[in-house]
Structure formats: C-alpha cells, structure tokens
Amino acid sequence: MENSLEKISLVKKYLPWLVAIALFMEHLNATILNTAIPSIAASLEVTPLSLKAVVSSYVLSLAVGIPVSGWMADRFGTRRVFFAAVGIFTFASILCGLAFNVPMLVAARILQGIGAAMMLPVGRLAIVRTFPRSELLAAMNFVIIPALIGPLLGPTIGGLIVHWLPWQAIFFVNVPVGIAALWLIHRHMPDYRSSNSPPLDIIGFVLFGCGIALLSWVLEIFGEHFLDATSLGILVGLSVCLLAAYGWHALHHNFPLLQLSLFKTRTFRVSVAGGFITRLGLGGMPFLLPLFYQIGLGFPAWQSGLLMMPAAAAAMFMKVISIRLLKQFGYRYVLIVNTLMIGCTIMLFALVDRATAVGWIVAISLAQGFFNSLQYSSMNSMAYADVPDEQASMASTIASSLQQLSISFGLAFASIIAGWYLGNVSQANQVAVTSALHYAFITLGCLTILSSASFWSLRKNDGDNVSGADHS
DSSP states (O other): OHHHHHHHHHHHHHHHHHHHHHHHHHHHHHHHHHHHHHHHHHHHTSOGGGGHHHHHHHHHHHHHHHHHHHHHHHHHOHHHHHHHHHHHHHHHHHHHHHOOSHHHHHHHHHHHHHHHHHHHHHHHHHHHHHSOHHHHHHHHHHHHHHHHHHHHHHHHHHHHHHHHSOTTHHHHTHHHHHHHHHHHHHHHOOOOOOTTOOOOOHHHHHHHHHHHHHHHHHHHTTTOTTSOHHHHHHHHHHHHHHHHHHHHHHHTOSSOSSOGGGGGSHHHHIIIIIHHHHHHHHHHHHHHHHHIIIIISOOOHHHHHHHTHHHHHHHHHHHHHHHHHHHHHHHHHHHHHHHHHHHHHHHHGGGOOTTSOHHHHHHHHHHHHHHHHHHHHHHHHHTTSSOOGGGHHHHHHHHHHHHHHHHHHHHHHHHHHHHHHHTTSOTTOHHHHHHHHHHHHHHHHHHHHHHGGGGTTSOTTTTHHHHTOOOO
C-alpha cells in the first residue's frame, strides 16, 4: 500500500513536467521554423515561397492526427502512445535536420506532425485521469505555460539560432529534450487504457480527417496569389460539406470518432465552443504583432522578438495567482471580466506608434500575457469539470481538434482584417501599414469583447469542483 501511494505521488510530481516538456517542443516547433525560412531556402537553393509546403504539411498532419489520438490512447494505453508520439517527433526532428531537399523536408515534417498530434490530447488525458478534479486546475496551469510561451519565444529563438548556427540546429535542438522526455515517460508516465475499446470509426475518420485537413490547408494558404476567390470558396464549401457529413454520420454511429453528444454538457460546450470564438482574437496577435513592430514601428527583428517576451513572463506569473482568483470569484465571473480585459489590451495597441515609449509597449504586453494566461487556464480546466472519467479521452480529443482549428482560424482572420484595411496600398508604406494594423487591433479587440457573451450561460457554481470553491 505504501509503495503504491509513493508511486502515485511520484507520478503526480513528474507528470506535469513531462507533459509540459513535450508540449513545449511541439509549440516551439510550430513557430521556430518561420524565422529560418530564408536561410533554409538559400541552403537548399530554392525560393522562400516554395517552402510554404514545409509549414503547411506540418499543420495538415497535425489536424488529421489529433482526432484519432484519443482512440489510440484508449486502445494501446497512454504510456505507449505518448512514448511513441515523442519518439516519432524526435526522430522526425533528426530527419528534418538531415534533409537535403524540399521533398525530404516536407516528408519529415509530415512525420513530425503525426508525432505532435498525439502529444497534446494524450498528455491532457493523462493529466485529467491522474489528478482529482480539485487538483486539476493547478496541474493544468503548469501544463498550459508551454502553449503560451512557445509561440512567443519561437521567432526569437529561431532568429538567434539561424544567426549564429546552421539552420539544421532549429530541429536538432529538439533531440536532447526529446531523449530526456522519453526517459521520463518510461519512468513516470501512467498507463491508462480502456478495458473495452470500441473499433475505430474508419468512415468517420476519413470524413472528419479530410474535412479538417482541407479546411486547415485553405486557412494556411489563405491570401496566396495562386488561388482565386472562387477556388477558395469551393474548397471551403467542400470542407464544410465533409464536416457536415461527419456530423450526420456521428449521430447515426454507435461508436463515432468524436462523440458530439459531449456538447450537451454545458461547461464543456461553453469552454470548447464558446472559447473557440474568443481564440479568434487571441490567435491573431502572434501574427500581427511582429508585423506591427517590424514594419509599422521599424524595429529590427531581434527587438521585435524581445518585445514578445514580456507576455510570456506575465503568463508564467499568472499561474501563481489564477487558482486563488478562480476560487474566490468563480469561473463565470472570471471568464466574463477577463475576456473584456483581453479585448481592451488588444485595442491598446492601436494607441502605439513610433513616438510611444518602449516601456509602455512592454506594459501592454505584460497585461496581455497576464490576462491571456488566466483565460487559457480557465477555459482548459473548466472543459473537464463535468465530463465523466470514461469520456475524458474523447473530451481531450475534441478540445484539441478545435484548439488546432482556432489557431488556423485566428491567423487567417487576422490576415483578412489587416489586408482589408490596408487595401491596395503597398506594404512598404510604413504609415499605411501602421494605420491598417491599428484598425485591425480595434476590430480584434471588439470581437474579443463581444465573445464574452459566450460565457454568460455559465452558472455561478460551474467549475467549483475544479477550483475548490463553493459559490452555491
């Protein structure tokens, strides 16, 4: 009995670190490549635009792989699947660094995306099944930090690496981290699995996988000159039809790939579906801010990267006090007020110009990182508040799938808004770019403020079993 309790204690101690390390690799990898594209293009003797497939292939394999990850965890166990995910990701990182042409790099990125697709859902599932609801918020707080700081640090780290080292180093940096993660998985990863795992819904996998992959690809290449508006409309329509066909299929299948009936649970529905709208505003900022700093304000790339870091620092600090805030005020009040605050901080960037002191920019970035961290911690932990343990893997899969889509939607939406305000004016016109981005910040801020309405349907005591509060 004593050995069993000691084992559980060690799992609780190391599991959040283990999942956080794996997710940091995944989220860092998703953004670190962008800065290195010019260097990779020069090394492989191709144009930078021809490397678009290197980025989009990762997104596509990620989108297709996530929906099946929950079934794999139930069938083969969380330890085996998570070990395989990190192993595939690490091995694919080596292949990326060894690539000597674009097709090989694309193939390695597809493999890397397959590994990454299993990390987030399976990692979340292990956390949900290991920690009781009263301890879930603290564990989720720790794990969510990589998702916040990875995209912020990626461009900076990528820029520093390609400045001092060959571009291959951006992939090889994952190798020692991956090996350490594999050792921790072998020692401390719990092995949860379903005793009666249903057969894989192959038809559902094809319908949903093709639909979400096509939609992700369209969003990824949105605005490229080789696709006209008609073609984009047809592709979006086709993806929507495939996803609608999956919805009909899921309602008539005994064991669907994704159980849409989970959305009947109010806290899950509000957190995942309602949070999707909120993420549209949040997801566009990592795309707009570097453009604003470099083109609008004329900062060099290294300074632009450094200005993204205060938000990461604030996000790490927030995890210390978010539990106390949620326990005192409850999920409903915190999510409504915090969403309003995020919208206001986004709009504050519309007041920034070349005459603005760097200290004020840092202050706004700190506020944004602070509120963003509280938002993600709240939405991610509340999603599991009322989900039965036997449906935890399904909930994790659905939440991860929509989170991946929200990232693509956020980037595409920000691109549409900024391009619409800029019109036909040259992007070399600094004044026009600054003005367009100011209007884009106001638009995203207003959308975020309006999205706070999605949390009004929550009740005062929703999520109390997670935060440990009593608002009855």
